[in-house]
Amino acid sequence: MSKYLLDKFLYTVDRDPELVERYREDPVGTVEWWEAEMANKLLNCIDDEKTTWLAFTEEERKALREHDHVTLFQMGAHPFLTLTLFIAMFERDHGPLEYQKAYGKAMEHITMPYPDITT
């Protein structure tokens, strides 16, 4: 399992307005494209200097494809990244703070200590 790669997905999508829309509308296609084209891109280097070893597990792919923020939390993905991106994608469909509260409520069965987010 790679918490780092989950975080990298959330980080690179959240900072790019086009990718936010693409992930909202087509999560399956976006996750497939991202893993093929972006997962091994070293962000501060030219395209030729690719990383050779980063890949999702099937469970990680599934959580991302299904927009499953509860499972992402349980996998130790950074909760700030997940929250920020999911607010960007779904707050617009809800009343003020309604989405944020529902997001927390969906996790109410999770008890302390929370999953470790150390990468």
Added chain:
Amino acid sequence: MAEVAAVIASTHHPFYYRASTATGADRPPFADEWVAKIERFRETLTKARPDVLVMVGSDHFHQLWLDNMPQFLVGKAPFFDANFYNEEREFGLPKMTLRGEEELAAHILRDGLDRDFDLAFSNELRIDHSITCPIITLRPQADLPIVPIYTNIFAPPLPQPKRFVQLGKAIREMVESWESDKRVAIIGTGHLSLELGGPRQFGEHGPDPEFDRKAVEWIASGDIEGCLAEVSLESLHHPGNATHGFMDFMLMMGVAGEGRKADHVDTLDLFHTMEAYFTWYPNGAPA
């Protein structure tokens, strides 16, 4: 030598800008009280007549990322552009450009390294809301040069709380050893109890009011020893999963000094988190 004209510690609530500028039906019911408290807080900085601002904050995965993550970083550049697309999107924050004070940044980097703080640096830093929120609340004209200092409260493994206090003490000494006649305000922002992306987020108040009450007391009374005795990297998980941002308040307690009571203390119990504002005048309150 430079003079520390004021030491200021604050929360950095990204919703203040939108709440304070909203009108009519969009204006939240707590906005007027919040603005009044911020205006009193702003006056504590204005009265200190600063020439330069040292701004302590923490990048929220905007420019700094897990492939190359510094623990403590000083921005040394003539200008700092500010705020990112996703902060504009979520909080309505405006794009800004602030001037940098490179001479003080260079002094802090050299002096910090010589004091055994292995400070990272950036010559092209885009700063985020941890620094622009206090600019908006405390110095909205954004007219003073800054030295941004970023801490890692966000991406574990994190430095220990005592290291934040030690760096705060060192920043105070380093500013006071800068060969300049400038008046410097040292401003830092963090959090009290806070939960982001977990089950306790966006409640009626902060996730742990008891922690908040104790935290405000530690800061207001300058009780560094008492705070360090109770706070650890492990304990900070309990009040809320983003509460490690409290270590930036601990850094500012180090700047203010052990046992130094704050000259201005104010709080505001908001949904989601408690706001807290502190000002110290190291050389006595200005007239």
